[in-house]
Amino acid sequence: MTRSIWKSTATKSNFPVLSENLETEIAIVGGGITGITAAYLLARSGKKVVLLEAGALGGGTTGDSTGNLYAMVDKRLHHIQSKWDKETASKVAQSRAQAVNLVEELVNRYEIDCSFKRVPWYLFSETEKKDKTIEKEIEAAKDYGLPIEELHELPIPVKVSTAIKVENQAQFNPAAFVRGLAEQIDSANCRIFENSEVHHIEKKEELVLSTSSGTVTAKKIILATHTPKGIYGLQTALYPYREYAIAARLKSGDFPDGIYWDTEADFHTSMRTYSKGSDNYVLVLGGHHKVGQEDDYSRFFDKLDENARRYFDVEEIEYRWSAQHYKPADGLPYIGESTDDNIYLATGFSTDGLTYGVLAAMILDDQLNGRENAWRDLYKASRFTPVKSAKNFIKENINVAKQYLKDLPGKAEVDSLEEIGPGQGKVMEIEREKWAVYRDDKGELHCQSAVCTHMDCIVDWNDAERSWDCPCHGSRFKATGEVIEGPAFSPLDKRNLNKKE
Ligand SMILES: Cc1cc2nc3c(=O)[nH]c(=O)nc-3n(C[C@H](O)[C@H](O)[C@H](O)COP(=O)(O)OP(=O)(O)OC[C@H]3O[C@@H](n4cnc5c(N)ncnc54)[C@H](O)[C@@H]3O)c2cc1C
Ligand code: FES
Numbered sequence: 001m002t003r004s005i006w007k008s009t010a011t012k013s014n015f016p017v018l019s020e021n022l023e024t025e026i027a028i029v030g031g032g033i034t035g036i037t038a039a040y041l042l043a044r045s046g047k048k049v050v051l052l053e054a055g056a057l058g059g060g061t062t063g064d065s066t067g068n069l070y071a072m073v074d075k076r077l078h079h080i081q082s083k084w085d086k087e088t089a090s091k092v093a094q095s096r097a098q099a100v101n102l103v104e105e106l107v108n109r110y111e112i113d114c115s116f117k118r119v120p121w122y123l124f125s126e127t128e129k130k131d132k133t134i135e136k137e138i139e140a141a142k143d144y145g146l147p148i149e150e151l152h153e154l155p156i157p158v159k160v161s162t163a164i165k166v167e168n169q170a171q172f173n174p175a176a177f178v179r180g181l182a183e184q185i186d187s188a189n190c191r192i193f194e195n196s197e198v199h200h201i202e203k204k205e206e207l208v209l210s211t212s213s214g215t216v217t218a219k220k221i222i223l224a225t226h227t228p229k230g231i232y233g234l235q236t237a238l239y240p241y242r243e244y245a246i247a248a249r250l251k252s253g254d255f256p257d258g259i260y261w262d263t264e265a266d267f268h269t270s271m272r273t274y275s276k277g278s279d280n281y282v283l284v285l286g287g288h289h290k291v292g293q294e295d296d297y298s299r300f301f302d303k304l305d306e307n308a309r310r311y312f313d314v315e316e317i318e319y320r321w322s323a324q325h326y327k328p329a330d331g332l333p334y335i336g337e338s339t340d341d342n343i344y345l346a347t348g349f350s351t352d353g354l355t356y357g358v359l360a361a362m363i364l365d366d367q368l369n370g371r372e373n374a375w376r377d378l379y380k381a382s383r384f385t386p387v388k389s390a391k392n393f394i395k396e397n398i399n400v401a402k403q404y405l406k407d408l409p410g411k412a413e414v415d416s417l418e419e420i421g422p423g424q425g426k427v428m429e430i431e432r433e434k435w436a437v438y439r440d441d442k443g444e445l446h447c448q449s450a451v452c453t454h455m456d457c458i459v460d461w462n463d464a465e466r467s468w469d470c471p472c473h474g475s476r477f478k479a480t481g482e483v484i485e486g487p488a489f490s491p492l493d494k495r496n497l498n499k500k501e
Pocket of ligand 2: 452453454455456457470471472473474475486487488
């Protein structure tokens with residue numbers, strides 16, 4: 001089973017299930033870093049808030065992240081500068097640094113036990129081939145007043161040609177931060193419910209959110225669900241990718257604190273340490289593919305294991321997991337009011353969303369309180385940027401269009417149930433319909449329609465996570481069909497094998 005180090009080690013939260021009908025000013029859907037920080041800030045400013053989380057707080061992508069906080073971005077600041085301009089890239093760095101400062105302030109104010117510390121961030125090339133990237137990032141970072149240094153070796157055992165070091169970035173345990181902050185939210189103004197999945201949002205004069213055991217009627221909603229639930233035009237500008245992670249317990253070796261990013265490697269693109277008691281871990285992340293578009297998902301873990309053992313004295317790979325992120329078409333996240341009145345979004349964070357999530361909460365807090373915010377227009381969800389988005393928009397939407405062709409007759413993976421082994425899932429064609437069929441470890445079959453309930457793409461079996469993943473906009477479903485994440489609200493439709501025979 002896959003499980004992240006943070007979800008496995010952070011103290012559990014304990015909020016009730018929604019079992020009544022409530023009215024509130026603002027309903028927040030999602031209790032990751034975005035939702036909880038927004039709930040904290042809004043409740044502090046006197047707003048009445050109800051937060052509904054489908055599972056456990058921090059149990060989404062926040063608890064599957066690397067736990068790094070930094071002003072830079074995954075896509076590199078110099079790319080933002082060339083796509084947009086110097087001023088925009090500078091604002092990105094400034095706004096992100098402000099969000100990291102807020103995390104530090106909250107950790108200190110409430111003594112949140114989440115191993116927060118300031119550490120340097122490094123980006124390095126292994127060969128001269130990628131030195132240009134580093135040089136460009138150094139030039140860009142100088143312009144934004146970041147404390148940088150150029151290096152040609154690093155304090156970890158990897159090959160280095162050139163590196164940039166930026167001091168004073170940060171790391172923490174993201175699940176512990178979210179759960180710790182939730183405990184500090186003013187409970188007179190904000191009620192939090194866990195295991196309370198929103199199945200439906202009725203958009204009348206007021207907005208009504210339904211779970212299986214209650215409702216919340218709200219004037220405004222924040223969809224802090226990583227990607228917006230339901231159908232939004234914005235989904236054509238959000239591209240879902242998966243990435244893989246391991247946490248290896250070390251036998252020996254001194255691995256200095258820091259955020260280490262490799263420009264060249266696919267299977268150790270990001271590395272950091274974490275200590276728990278006397279155990280020292282190194283986290284190694286990498287592997288990257290569009291959701292639902294792989295043949296062999298498990299191979300990513302094998303490559304990460306191999307690389308961790310090559311560089312470090314590994315006792316045991318104790319945790320393995322994978323997670324999802326959404327790339328925005330024009331390189332910046334979408335934060336603010338959606339095309340639906342009174343519904344607010346915070347999405348398109350790429351792999352930088354611990355910082356962007358906090359920044360989104362700060363922007364939404366100002367917006368919903370009618371205050372000015374210096375970054376609001378830069379990130380606004382309704383912006384239209386055809387030129388800056390064009391390249392990604394065309395490439396990614398052609399890719400989505402191709403996924404719909406999988407619904408054509410004859411495009412099934414197997415012809416008979418006997419070809420599906422224990423623990424496997426396959427797409428089959430039964431009576432001219434695509435079924436997602438899973439055989440559990442005991443040999444029992446679980447059948448459902450393979451048609452994604454979001455917008456009808458055909459799902460793909462993910463052997464590493466035992467899930468059905470949709471290649472179009474990233475919805476994921478359990479082997480037995482229930483929603484895990486993504487824009488879909490409803491589970492895959494059940495199918496009954498006996499009825500078809
Ligand atoms: C492998 C990987 C590593 C990363 N590492 C970093 C990093 O080091 N630094 C960084 O800044 N970013 C990182 N990111 C990105 C970052 O993790 C995310 O952008 C961020 O956690 C998003 O937070 P969120 O609160 O918006 O979403 P989430 O944490 O996913 O929270 C959304 C919540 O909404 C809930 N939800 C969904 N649907 C419903 C519903 N219908 N009803 C109720 N609740 C619902 C979910 O259960 C979930 O808890 C990484 C991403 C990946 C994939
Ligand atoms: S996620 Fe949109 S069709 Fe599946």
